[in-house]
Amino acid sequence: MCRVTSTRSTPSAPSPSILPTELASRLKRDRDGLVCAVVQQHDSGEVLMVGWMDDEALRRTLTSGRVTFWSRSRGEYWRKGDTSGHSQHVKTVALDCDGDALLVRVDQVGAACHTGARTCFGDDDLGAVEGHRDE
Amino acid sequence: MCRVTSTRSTPSAPSPSILPTELASRLKRDRDGLVCAVVQQHDSGEVLMVGWMDDEALRRTLTSGRVTFWSRSRGEYWRKGDTSGHSQHVKTVALDCDGDALLVRVDQVGAACHTGARTCFGDDDLGAVEGHRDE
Numbered sequence: 001m002c003r004v005t006s007t008r009s010t011p012s013a014p015s016p017s018i019l020p021t022e023l024a025s026r027l028k029r030d031r032d033g034l035v036c037a038v039v040q041q042h043d044s045g046e047v048l049m050v051g052w053m054d055d056e057a058l059r060r061t062l063t064s065g066r067v068t069f070w071s072r073s074r075g076e077y078w079r080k081g082d083t084s085g086h087s088q089h090v091k092t093v094a095l096d097c098d099g100d101a102l103l104v105r106v107d108q109v110g111a112a113c114h115t116g117a118r119t120c121f122g123d124d125d126l127g128a129v130e131g132h133r134d135e
Numbered sequence: 136m137c138r139v140t141s142t143r144s145t146p147s148a149p150s151p152s153i154l155p156t157e158l159a160s161r162l163k164r165d166r167d168g169l170v171c172a173v174v175q176q177h178d179s180g181e182v183l184m185v186g187w188m189d190d191e192a193l194r195r196t197l198t199s200g201r202v203t204f205w206s207r208s209r210g211e212y213w214r215k216g217d218t219s220g221h222s223q224h225v226k227t228v229a230l231d232c233d234g235d236a237l238l239v240r241v242d243q244v245g246a247a248c249h250t251g252a253r254t255c256f257g258d259d260d261l262g263a264v265e266g267h268r269d270e
Contacts, residue, residue, distance in 0.1 A: 023261065031166075038173050038182055045180020047173055050236040065266025089266035096255040097248050101185040103256040109268060113232050120231040121238040126158065131200025131224035133244060 017055045019062075024055065028100040034070060035100050037061075039112065042091040042105040048112035049120040051080075053102065058093075065090050067104055086110040152190045159190065163235040169205060170235050172196075174247065177226040177240040183247035184255040186215075188237065193228075200225050202239055221245040 017024035029035055034052040041048055051069035053061065057077055060068040067088035071078040081087025088106040095102055113120040152159035164170055169187040176183055186204035188196065192212055195203040202223035206213040216222025223241040230237055248255040 036171055036185055038185060040180075040182055045175075047175055047182065047238050050171055050173060050231065062261055062263045065264050087268075089268055090263050091265060093261045093263040094256040095259040095261060096185065097250055097252070097258070098255075101255070103182050107266070107268060115232055117232070120233075120236070121229040123232070124230040126197055126228045126230060128197045128225050128228040129200050130226060131242070133222075133224055133242060 018059050019055050023095075026095065026099045027055070027058075028098060029054070030100075032072070034072075035102055037067075037069065037102040037104050039067065039088060039104045039106055039108075041108050043107075046119055047121060048088075048106070048108055048118070058102070061090060061104065062093060067106060081109060084110075084114070086112065088112070153194050154190050158230075161230065161234045162190070162193075163233060164189070165235075167207070169207075170237055172202075172204065172237040172239050174202065174223060174239045174241055174243075176243050178242075181254055182256060183223075183241070183243055183253070193237070196225060196239065197228060202241060216244060219245075219249070221247065223247070 027035055033054045037051045037053050039048045039051065040046065052072060054070045057068045057070045060077070060079070066079055066081070067090060068077055068079045087109045089109070091105040091107060093102060093104050111118055113122070117123060162170055168189045172186045172188050174183045174186065175181065187207060189205045192203045192205045195212070195214070201214055201216070202225060203212055203214045222244045224244070226240040226242060228237060228239050246253055248257070252258060
């Protein structure tokens with residue numbers, strides 16, 4: 001995840017979720033009340049970045065047309081692009097089969113990464129050995 | 136992430152990583168010693184699932200041609216497909232800009248999800264309000 005490196009400073013106490021009850025009941029949050037959000041460019045399929053959302057960040061993302069994360073390093077909500085101009089406009093949001101990861105498909109304006117690269121995964125290939133089906 | 140719902144039962148004690156020193160130093164692991172791994176079909180761009188890796192799971196993934204996760208629910212290594220036959224053959228592995236997320240591009244055999252769906256995100260659209268650049 002981009003620029004978000006430490007743990008959440010104020011773990012959420014149990015409280016009524018501000019999400020619809022049925023959705024809130026399906027989320028499997030980590031110890032800090034967060035779920036992982038994978039952000040993908042909707043048309044090209046590029047995986048742009050990974051961020052984190054609590055219930056309120058997800059509510060804002062689902063209802064506003066713009067992606068909002070919880071910044072673990074700064075301990076605050078972070079609407080992508082408000083500082084950089086590189087906003088993420090929501091196309092679809094899906095929850096995975098066991099409720100602990102989100103796939104957020106967006107229209108990304110400019111660079112998704114704070115380095116100026118299009119994606120946060122662009123510059124660091126780890127040189128994996130390639131696998132093949134017939135092995 | 137698919138079928139992996141609880142926290143790691145045995146948090147890793149500090150110990151020498153079995154990864155190359157330069158790579159080990161760049162990983163930003165969570166409190167359980169894990170990083171998030173986004174798995175993407177290399178040609179279609181589908182985001183298939185999210186899993187978790189510790190240093191050993193990443194080492195196996197980088198060197199064997201097959202994807203291995205750390206299963207948080209079972210507390211053991213899990214080479215994708217060994218039970219289901221739905222293996223993931225590695226194409227590339229990239230680390231994100233701040234070292235706490237991996238993008239693993241694979242050739243997925245069959246369904247990535249334990250439900251039998253191609254991806255773990257296929258059946259749960261959350262009905263987000265769509266955003267547009269000109270708003």
